[in-house]
Amino acid sequence: MKQRDTVAIIGVGLIGGSVGSGLLRRGLARRVVGIGRRESTLQKAKERGTISEATTDLAAGVSQAELIVVCTPVCHIVEHAKTAAESAPKDAIITDAGSIKSGIVSELEATLADGPAFVGSHPMAGSEKSGPEFADADLFEDRLAIVTPTERTPPAALAEVEEFWRSLGARVTRMAPEEHDAAAGAVSHLPHVLASALAAATPESLLPLAAGGWLDTTRVAAGDVELWRQILTENRVHALRSLAEFEKTLSSFRDALKRGDDHLLVRLLEQGKRRRDAVGN
Amino acid sequence: MKQRDTVAIIGVGLIGGSVGSGLLRRGLARRVVGIGRRESTLQKAKERGTISEATTDLAAGVSQAELIVVCTPVCHIVEHAKTAAESAPKDAIITDAGSIKSGIVSELEATLADGPAFVGSHPMAGSEKSGPEFADADLFEDRLAIVTPTERTPPAALAEVEEFWRSLGARVTRMAPEEHDAAAGAVSHLPHVLASALAAATPESLLPLAAGGWLDTTRVAAGDVELWRQILTENRVHALRSLAEFEKTLSSFRDALKRGDDHLLVRLLEQGKRRRDAVGN
Numbered sequence: 001m002k003q004r005d006t007v008a009i010i011g012v013g014l015i016g017g018s019v020g021s022g023l024l025r026r027g028l029a030r031r032v033v034g035i036g037r038r039e040s041t042l043q044k045a046k047e048r049g050t051i052s053e054a055t056t057d058l059a060a061g062v063s064q065a066e067l068i069v070v071c072t073p074v075c076h077i078v079e080h081a082k083t084a085a086e087s088a089p090k091d092a093i094i095t096d097a098g099s100i101k102s103g104i105v106s107e108l109e110a111t112l113a114d115g116p117a118f119v120g121s122h123p124m125a126g127s128e129k130s131g132p133e134f135a136d137a138d139l140f141e142d143r144l145a146i147v148t149p150t151e152r153t154p155p156a157a158l159a160e161v162e163e164f165w166r167s168l169g170a171r172v173t174r175m176a177p178e179e180h181d182a183a184a185g186a187v188s189h190l191p192h193v194l195a196s197a198l199a200a201a202t203p204e205s206l207l208p209l210a211a212g213g214w215l216d217t218t219r220v221a222a223g224d225v226e227l228w229r230q231i232l233t234e235n236r237v238h239a240l241r242s243l244a245e246f247e248k249t250l251s252s253f254r255d256a257l258k259r260g261d262d263h264l265l266v267r268l269l270e271q272g273k274r275r276r277d278a279v280g281n
Numbered sequence: 282m283k284q285r286d287t288v289a290i291i292g293v294g295l296i297g298g299s300v301g302s303g304l305l306r307r308g309l310a311r312r313v314v315g316i317g318r319r320e321s322t323l324q325k326a327k328e329r330g331t332i333s334e335a336t337t338d339l340a341a342g343v344s345q346a347e348l349i350v351v352c353t354p355v356c357h358i359v360e361h362a363k364t365a366a367e368s369a370p371k372d373a374i375i376t377d378a379g380s381i382k383s384g385i386v387s388e389l390e391a392t393l394a395d396g397p398a399f400v401g402s403h404p405m406a407g408s409e410k411s412g413p414e415f416a417d418a419d420l421f422e423d424r425l426a427i428v429t430p431t432e433r434t435p436p437a438a439l440a441e442v443e444e445f446w447r448s449l450g451a452r453v454t455r456m457a458p459e460e461h462d463a464a465a466g467a468v469s470h471l472p473h474v475l476a477s478a479l480a481a482a483t484p485e486s487l488l489p490l491a492a493g494g495w496l497d498t499t500r501v502a503a504g505d506v507e508l509w510r511q512i513l514t515e516n517r518v519h520a521l522r523s524l525a526e527f528e529k530t531l532s533s534f535r536d537a538l539k540r541g542d543d544h545l546l547v548r549l550l551e552q553g554k555r556r557r558d559a560v561g562n
Contacts, residue, residue: 124490124492124493125493126493143492144490144492173489173490183487183490186483186484186487187487187490187491187492187495188494190479191495191497191498191499193531194498194531195494195497195498195553195557196534196550196553196554197527197530197531197534197553198471198475198553199553199554199556199557200530200549200552201529201531202467202468202556203467204556204559206467206468207559207560208454209405209425209454209464209465209468210468210560211405211406211424211425211468211469212406212501213468213469213476213501214469214472215560215562216472216497216498216500217472217498217499217501218553218556218560219497219498219557220493220497220498221550221554221556221557222554222557222558223554225547225550225554226547229543229546229550232538232546233538233541233546236538236539236541239538240535240538240539243531245482246478246482247531249478249481250474250475250478250482250524250528253474253477253524254521254524257517257520257521257524258517260514260517262510262514265510265513265514266506266507266510268477268478268481269477269502269506269509269510270506271480272476272479272480272481272499272502273477273480273504273506275480275481275483275485275488275499275502276480276499276500276502277503278485278488279488279491279495279496279499281496
């Protein structure tokens with residue numbers, strides 16, 4: 001695997017910290033510069049060995065980086081990538097870890113010109129936890145990392161970014177940014193809405209009775225509210241489309257129960273089980 | 282803790298097997314007689330030490346039991362409890378582990394007269410797994426066991442059944458059967474419908490992209506179809522009522538996304554997070 005000299009990570013929370021840990025533990029980078037707003041978070045990340053250097057100065061932090069990974073919340077990615085591009089070496093490569101892609105990719109492609117190349121990424125890892133204290137060098141092991149090139153993406157930069165995620169243990173898949181967002185709406189944003197709505201709709205008096213099924217089904221509702229506000233707002237078109245599809249199936253469930261239609265009920269339960277079983281744990 | 286001589290368990294799957302294991306491992310019963318339809322399942326249960334004796338003859342199996350625990354699927358509980366009552370000692374106590382209670386309790390109270398007493402139970406444990414190979418002596422540890430007495434329940438029998446679940450490590454709570462079913466509709470049956478509908482609504486082509494959120498939110502959809510058909514059919518009134526409540530909240534989510542109402546979206550996400558955080562893992 002390629003050993004890089006300097007990688008800069010903007011945002012050292014769960015994802016950024018895990019990228020840093022993974023690079024350092026696997027000997028994939030000599031220096032990992034963590035860039036953040038708060039000294040205290042950076043300090044914590046450095047103490048845990050998730051980064052080797054820390055700075056609150058984005059321009060200084062990226063100035064020697066070959067690769068820059070933007071791991072800040074989705075609403076800051078464009079701004080951070082632009083600022084990084086201004087101070088990074090001309091041949092640096094910038095990628096990100098945002099859960100939505102089309103807006104970010106098209107905005108950056110429209111502005112970044114002959115400086116560093118940008119390749120959009122979305123590692124499908126993470127959880128309802130957040131913060132550098134949950135960083136894990138193996139977070140991406142066997143997880144899917146989606147990269148979202150366009151016709152304007154330099155092939156060499158794409159290859160570098162794919163190699164980067166693979167070096168952290170991820171399986172890499174390519175999708176167009178818009179195709180990614182439609183898929184994420186269905187397999188990630190819709191589940192979040194359902195989990196959150198279910199938790200919100202459960203009367204407080206019944207919470208002491210919550211057991212395995214409720215706990216699993218609502219788990220992601222514990223996720224960071226501001227992060228999810230941004231994701232759902234940014235990807236509302238696809239989230240709403242997935243929700244509409246889901247509601248058709250839910251309607252069939254309701255009809256089956258209302259009419260006492262066992263045949264339909266079994267067909268729906270079987271289809272759900274089949275798709276769930278197909279994925280595994 | 283009380284040591285019983287003979288406990289009979291009708292149905293030695295995940296729940297029945299776990300009851301047996303728990304009793305034997307904790308020295309709470311000298312003999313645990315497992316009663317089932319299939320020799321092969323009984324044999325497996327016996328080999329794993331979840332029961333000490335096995336029989337396919339229900340009448341013979343309960344003939345010396347002080348306590349009989351009916352752990353068969355909900356649609357068989359009434360029939361099995363009735364048959365057990367005919368052959369069990371007059372002072373035996375019968376309980377069950379069914380996920381729904383009012384139909385079972387009222388039917389049994391209407392028929393069981395001066396023989397063994399029946400006390401309805403629902404241990405809130407189990408998972409998407411089924412079968413004696415998943416039996417676990419500690420399955421009920423720190424889980425809630427709901428007992429559903431009525432004014433016709435003999436207090437001594439109620440105390441015995443409560444003590445029984447406590448001896449397996451459970452926390453015990455009393456609810457009226459109807460109150461139990463309404464609560465289970467909200468915290469167990471509704472989550473199952475949502476998980477199943479989400480899994481069923483996810484296009485097959487997107488399953489390879491399923492990650493943490495989808496996996497958690499759909500986990501229970503892998504549960505046994507016939508078991509859930511019975512539960513949902515039997516408790517359809519409450520399941521539909523909980524579904525209607527849920528759909529109001531889901532509607533608010535949709536409106537918030539459609540209108541780009543960030544304020545409402547944040548309020549909903551926050552309410553979901555608050556309720557989820559209140560319960561823990």
